[in-house]
Amino acid sequence: MKRQRKSVTIYDVAQAAGVSVSTVSRVLNGKADVSEDTLQQVQKVIKELGFVSSLAARGMRSHRTNVLGLIMPDVESLYSFAVLRGVNQAIAQLHYDLIVYTSGDSFHNDSAEKEAYFVSLLNGNVVDGAIVVAPVAANFTTTAPLVIIDPNNLSPECPAVIATNQVGAMQAMQYLTDLGHRRIGFITGRLDLVSANRRLQGYKDGLAAAGIPLDEQLIQIGDYSISSAVAPTRNLLALPDPPTAIFASNDMSAIGVYRAAEEAGLRIPEDLSVIGFDNLHDSVYLNPALTTIDQFISEMGSIAVDMVVQLIKGEALPKHIHKMPTQLVIRKSCRPI
Amino acid sequence: MKRQRKSVTIYDVAQAAGVSVSTVSRVLNGKADVSEDTLQQVQKVIKELGFVSSLAARGMRSHRTNVLGLIMPDVESLYSFAVLRGVNQAIAQLHYDLIVYTSGDSFHNDSAEKEAYFVSLLNGNVVDGAIVVAPVAANFTTTAPLVIIDPNNLSPECPAVIATNQVGAMQAMQYLTDLGHRRIGFITGRLDLVSANRRLQGYKDGLAAAGIPLDEQLIQIGDYSISSAVAPTRNLLALPDPPTAIFASNDMSAIGVYRAAEEAGLRIPEDLSVIGFDNLHDSVYLNPALTTIDQFISEMGSIAVDMVVQLIKGEALPKHIHKMPTQLVIRKSCRPI
DNA sequence: CTGTTAGCGCGTTCAA
DNA sequence: TTGAACGCGCTAACAG
Numbered sequence: 001m002k003r004q005r006k007s008v009t010i011y012d013v014a015q016a017a018g019v020s021v022s023t024v025s026r027v028l029n030g031k032a033d034v035s036e037d038t039l040q041q042v043q044k045v046i047k048e049l050g051f052v053s054s055l056a057a058r059g060m061r062s063h064r065t066n067v068l069g070l071i072m073p074d075v076e077s078l079y080s081f082a083v084l085r086g087v088n089q090a091i092a093q094l095h096y097d098l099i100v101y102t103s104g105d106s107f108h109n110d111s112a113e114k115e116a117y118f119v120s121l122l123n124g125n126v127v128d129g130a131i132v133v134a135p136v137a138a139n140f141t142t143t144a145p146l147v148i149i150d151p152n153n154l155s156p157e158c159p160a161v162i163a164t165n166q167v168g169a170m171q172a173m174q175y176l177t178d179l180g181h182r183r184i185g186f187i188t189g190r191l192d193l194v195s196a197n198r199r200l201q202g203y204k205d206g207l208a209a210a211g212i213p214l215d216e217q218l219i220q221i222g223d224y225s226i227s228s229a230v231a232p233t234r235n236l237l238a239l240p241d242p243p244t245a246i247f248a249s250n251d252m253s254a255i256g257v258y259r260a261a262e263e264a265g266l267r268i269p270e271d272l273s274v275i276g277f278d279n280l281h282d283s284v285y286l287n288p289a290l291t292t293i294d295q296f297i298s299e300m301g302s303i304a305v306d307m308v309v310q311l312i313k314g315e316a317l318p319k320h321i322h323k324m325p326t327q328l329v330i331r332k333s334c335r336p337i
Numbered sequence: 338m339k340r341q342r343k344s345v346t347i348y349d350v351a352q353a354a355g356v357s358v359s360t361v362s363r364v365l366n367g368k369a370d371v372s373e374d375t376l377q378q379v380q381k382v383i384k385e386l387g388f389v390s391s392l393a394a395r396g397m398r399s400h401r402t403n404v405l406g407l408i409m410p411d412v413e414s415l416y417s418f419a420v421l422r423g424v425n426q427a428i429a430q431l432h433y434d435l436i437v438y439t440s441g442d443s444f445h446n447d448s449a450e451k452e453a454y455f456v457s458l459l460n461g462n463v464v465d466g467a468i469v470v471a472p473v474a475a476n477f478t479t480t481a482p483l484v485i486i487d488p489n490n491l492s493p494e495c496p497a498v499i500a501t502n503q504v505g506a507m508q509a510m511q512y513l514t515d516l517g518h519r520r521i522g523f524i525t526g527r528l529d530l531v532s533a534n535r536r537l538q539g540y541k542d543g544l545a546a547a548g549i550p551l552d553e554q555l556i557q558i559g560d561y562s563i564s565s566a567v568a569p570t571r572n573l574l575a576l577p578d579p580p581t582a583i584f585a586s587n588d589m590s591a592i593g594v595y596r597a598a599e600e601a602g603l604r605i606p607e608d609l610s611v612i613g614f615d616n617l618h619d620s621v622y623l624n625p626a627l628t629t630i631d632q633f634i635s636e637m638g639s640i641a642v643d644m645v646v647q648l649i650k651g652e653a654l655p656k657h658i659h660k661m662p663t664q665l666v667i668r669k670s671c672r673p674i
Numbered sequence: 675c676t677g678t679t680a681g682c683g684c685g686t687t688c689a690a
Numbered sequence: 691t692t693g694a695a696c697g698c699g700c701t702a703a704c705a706g
Binding site for chain 4: 029
């Protein structure tokens with residue numbers, strides 16, 4: 001690892017190789033019209049000088065950087081992590097590089113500041129396109145193509161990859177009712193987000209499909225976090241006629257349910273069945289392993305990458321909105337009644 | 338979310354406001370020598386046009402971007418995730434933005450390609466400085482300040498934040514021997530990495546400190562992954578005089594130990610004590626919760642940020658190498674013999 | 675096949 | 691206090 005005073009430019013290379021800058025540029029960009037001799041010579045000099053073209057200058061000039069941006073509200077959650085993994089995998093296949101952008105923690109910057117921030121990224125010719133993970137506010141003007149993952153409104157004006165939250169929740173409910181459960185508790189997610197409301201709807205629809213009347217007492221408010229699920233679970237368990245199963249709006253909440261159940265001396269699944277939603281990396285490590293709905297978060301990331309790349313190439317998108325199917329993953333946290 | 342045909346430049350703003358580009362530039366950079374009237378006027382136009390200065394152009398001109406780079410070998414592991422979290426937190430406090438750079442998966446690009454890739458980031462005036470997470474090869478020439486996290490050699494020529502692997506391993510061993518364990522199995526990490534060797538050394542030193550002779554049979558080779566620890570654990574448990582405790586080189590390996598133990602019908606900690614290393618996000622969700630050595634991975638990220646920022650400001654570093662202390666975190670996977 | 679030249683969008687002199 | 695002109699490092703015409 002050496003440091004040098006000044007970065008070597010294309011001009012330095014041209015001079016050292018005894019050619020013009022444009023020739024060097026051609027070599028750099030793999031144009032065909034360069035003689036074998038000069039090619040060799042220039043490449044040799046480039047290696048010797050350790051020259052690498054400036055991303056900024058190149059981007060500014062050619063309006064093309066081969067870099068994709070990923071804008072996320074945070075990098076704290078395993079959800080973000082899953083998206084990152086999927087995006088990264090897709091990026092690796094294509095000839096693109098990845099820049100992950102987050103504006104620090106969400107409570108520090110106000111949203112106006114954030115907005116300007118993202119726009120500067122997109123309009124700054126540093127990325128060719130970007131993937132935005134909701135719930136980042138995404139109502140700004142941009143020149144680069146954008147794809148939103150899990151947008152926070154039902155009919156986004158922008159290409160998006162969305163989870164089929166309601167259907168997924170119904171799958172969970174069907175599994176539970178097929179197992180014979182009739183008293184099923186539900187812990188909601190952050191109700192300011194669409195996903196949480198859709199899952200709640202799926203819960204209700206699942207109940208209806210099984211011919212079970214809705215009992216409002218069985219619906220408790222959470223916010224997708226572990227801790228937010230503990231008290232709701234206690235409430236549920238304290239009911240005169242407590243549920244035999246609890247459907248947590250996401251895997252994190254399910255962990256909270258596990259905790260509250262352990263605290264109450266209940267065994268899972270013997271005394272209480274638990275089902276989650278997300279199928280995060282972690283859920284398999286839980287004891288007992290969590291039965292959950294896989295919403296293929298990483299795949300959503302990969303698909304979003306494919307979509308922006310198509311947009312960048314100027315191709316038309318086969319479908320503006322990609323709906324990601326969900327799948328029930330049966331593990332060990334539920335049992336028949 | 339609107340798209341506009343062409344990005345609005347400083348020139349457009351100047352024209353619309355009836356001033357020159359340099360005046361707009363002054364407003365943008367908060368220079369004092371602008372009259373109140375023009376200031377107001379220009380700011381109004383900027384807002385109306387939704388103008389944001391181009392990152393690329395600005396960076397190219399001023400050689401300052403207020404963006405930090407984080408270069409990671411992968412974004413798959415929870416280790417990377419922990420670093421990312423720490424870096425992000427530190428970034429949020431300072432007036433810097435973060436760009437996370439990874440070159441896709443590691444087996445796709447050869448290392449030369451990677452190297453060029455990283456250098457282009459650093460010399461491309463897109464970041465002011467960078468943090469490199471080993472084991473990325475970091476022997477390249479760069480103009481921007483660099484700090485390495487967990488470098489893969491003992492005396493890095495570059496500022497670095499390093500974990501005290503050997504001491505941490507000794508802490509684990511002392512805890513185990515204090516608990517009365519004499520037969521302690523060890524599962525190594527990836528022995529091509531320095532960290533794994535240091536932890537192995539700590540294991541041996543811990544044995545020596547407790548006056549326990551080294552039994553080579555008790556040392557099994559792993560590679561830091563979950564699956565790599567399963568077979569070694571089986572070997573250990575199949576020994577004529579099996580260990581009463583297993584020290585896994587990292588938390589992932591410890592999960593492998595859990596699996597193999599469950600498979601063998603052994604309860605943790607009743608039949609087998611297990612201790613890990615890292616204190617990853619996950620270890621607390623394991624059942625039983627994993628006793629481990631916290632090496633403060635996120636904090637390493639934060640400190641690295643502080644270091645690069647100082648370097649960028651041209652300040653001297655109080656210490657070239659920051660050694661991160663480790664701490665024993667006692668949970669529920671070990672018990673006295 | 676190769677060199678010359680004109681900007682890309684911005685910050686920064688230097689005059690006015 | 692403001693504006694004109696130059697150059698950052700590079701690519702893309704256009705000549706030769």
